[in-house]
Amino acid sequence: MDIIKKASAGTLESSDVYVEIEPGQGIQLELESVVEQQFGDSIRALVQEVLAEYGVENARLRIADKGALDCVIRARVETAVARGKGE
Amino acid sequence: MNNKVVSSLREAIELTGLKSGMTVSFHHHLRNGDFVLNMVMAEIAQMGIRDLTVNASSLFDIHAPLLQHIENHVVTKIQTDYMSGVIGKAISRGILETPVEFRTHGGRPSDIELGRTPIDVAFIAAPAADGMGNCSGKYGKSACGSLGYAYPDAMNAKKVVVITDNLVDYPLLDWSIPETCVDYVVTVDAIGDPHGIVSGTTKITRDPVGLVMADRAAQVIRHSGLLKDGFSFQTGAGGASLAAAKFLKDIMLKENIHGSFGSGGITGYMVDMLNDGCFQSLMDVQCFDLKAVESIRTNPRHQEISASHYASPSARSAVVDSLDVVILGATEVDTDFNVNVHTDSNGYIMGGSGGHSDTAAGAKLSMIIAPLFRARLPIVTDRVNCISTPGRDIDVLVTQAGIAVNPKDTELRQRLVDAGLPIVDIHELKELAERTTGAPAHIAKGDRVVANVIYRDGTLLDTIRSVPAK
Incomplete structure (x- = not known):
């Protein structure tokens, strides 16, 4: 099942990440990160990985990262996906 | 001499003989509440003086108007021991043509006293002063306590201007910087914002x-x-x-x-x-x-x-x-x-x-x-x-x-x-x-050197490069 409504997870606190997800065509990912230079590519790869795991093929995401660890990013994206699917 | 009080900041600057190409200095005890650096630099800019070196013991975000003076070539060189993010970001993006000279709190007075970084005019922000220039940081509405970083400037600059919002009868009791090195005294409404000068309390972490x-x-x-x-x-x-x-x-x-x-x-x-x-x-x-x-x-x-x-x-x-x-x-x-x-x-x-x-x-x-x-x-x-x-x-x-x-x-x-x-x-x-x-x-690092980090003994310790535009 795909994303059926707009949803979000996370905060803008340091070391957290704020994820917004909504219905879209294909995967559109906008990332703004305080560690873009150091970890931007690996964050994008991780988000794609989580979306694939949950079978999300169409969604628009806006992510504001304040230096979250991978486990935090994964948890926030998973939560946003679940909320966006109306679970 | 009756006293050294002059009628305006402008008059004081004129009397010092400040000219383009010279060096002015400031101390940072008023920290992010300091009005003095900005008021002096605004006056200097209006007077048409250019190409100055600013030697400031530290620069804070409140000093952001300095960036305009850099763009207008009023200021063409900066010597300091510390600069906070707003000024630092502009420097890192290459706003200043000559590299900033970073010293340490010990290296700065050492280089001033050894004549390596001579100061033409020092401006002393004084929370209390008398008409002959004896001054202190301990008293008045803008009290900041110690004036430690201002001493080498006061003792070694060719001309010294004391700027105060608390002029008291001569002689000021418990002075820190003596009249012997002060040329002019200027009174203003406020030398700073008390909320930015000192914090109410500094707190230990709860993290x-x-x-x-x-x-x-x-x-x-x-x-x-x-x-x-x-x-x-x-x-x-x-x-x-x-x-x-x-x-x-x-x-x-x-x-x-x-x-x-x-x-x-x-x-x-x-x-x-x-x-x-x-x-x-x-x-x-x-x-x-x-x-x-x-x-x-x-x-x-x-x-x-x-x-x-x-x-x-x-x-x-x-x-x-x-x-x-x-x-x-x-x-x-x-x-x-x-x-x-x-x-x-x-x-x-x-x-x-x-x-x-x-x-x-x-x-x-x-x-x-x-x-x-x-x-x-x-x-x-x-x-x-x-x-x-x-x-x-x-x-x-x-x-x-x-x-x-x-x-x-x-x-x-x-x-x-x-x-x-x-x-x-x-x-x-x-x-x-x-x-x-x-x-x-x-x-990624840029091509230009935007600051030199000078160790306390005067040797070059490292250089800081510009940050490339995204």
Whole structure:
């Protein structure tokens, strides 16, 4: 099942990440990160990985990262996906 | 001569004979509440004077109008010991054609006194002054406490202008800077905003990671062999450093240890340690909070010292030479123990040595407290982006995951191992952090040198490069 409504997870606190997800065509990912230079590519790869795991093929995401660890990013994206699917 | 009070700032500047190409200086005791640098530079700009060197002991975000003066070529060179983020970002993007000269709080007065960085006109922001220029930071609505960093400017500039919002009858009692070196006095409505000058209270951290680090730091001091009668100590105003001071105080009181002095920028926590008998005196070059200002005004054991007395490497001796322990911060530490406090994780300038490398050079035990990583960026790197303090002057790095001792300190390392403290190799801290955060990619650096980091002895320690536009 795909994303059926707009949803979000996370905060803008340091070391957290704020994820917004909504219905879209294909995967559109906008990332703004305080560690873009150091970890931007690996964050994008991780988000794609989580979306694939949950079978999300169409969604628009806006992510504001304040230096979250991978486990935090994964948890926030998973939560946003679940909320966006109306679970 | 009746007195030295002139009718306006403009008149004072004209009387000094300030001309294009000269050097003006400022001190930073009013910190982010300072009005004086901006009012002087605005007047100078209006007078059509250009191509000035600004030698300021530190620059804060409130000084952002300086950027306009740089764009208009009123200011073409900056010498400072510290600059906060707003100015630092603009410098990193290349706004200034000549590289900023970063010195230390000890190197600055040393170079002024040795004639390496002569000052044409010094502007002294004075919370209290009389008509002949005797002045003090301890009294008045804009009280800031110590005027330590202003001494070398006042003593060595060709002309000295005192700017005050609190003109008192001659002679001012308990003056700090004497009339002998002052040429003109100007009165203004306000030299600063009290809320930006000193914080109401500086607070210790409540972050559990910070408290673990602080406790470890206090234990390192306790087992270093230095914590005994006559002990001397300095710490910064960061939350974890203050917590370490509190834990240290508990140990000193419990074990009945009577220290000699506390030094540096002084906070209420250091004042508490003085009043509780941990130290005989405080040696104060700058007050950080209201409690420190109150203490330096009322307690003769709380002594004002000049920047040279604090940290000059060319003085016959300075307070830092008698320091046992200093606790310092870092944005990065590398595996050779070099410390960066100049640039942030993206290479932008957001700080400076201040007294970092002076105290590290002087103290018997120089300790860095820093978390294993901050917002996903490991503290320990292979090579810091800027060397602010050389690793040879750093003895210990305390993190929540373990304590790394510089390999040169074999005896200290053994003491801490014997005390059962968690001693680890600094490379292990780097690996441990990267197992959690991932290995960060290197940041891009620009082509231009935007700042030179000058060590306290006058040698070039490192250069800071521009940050390329995205």
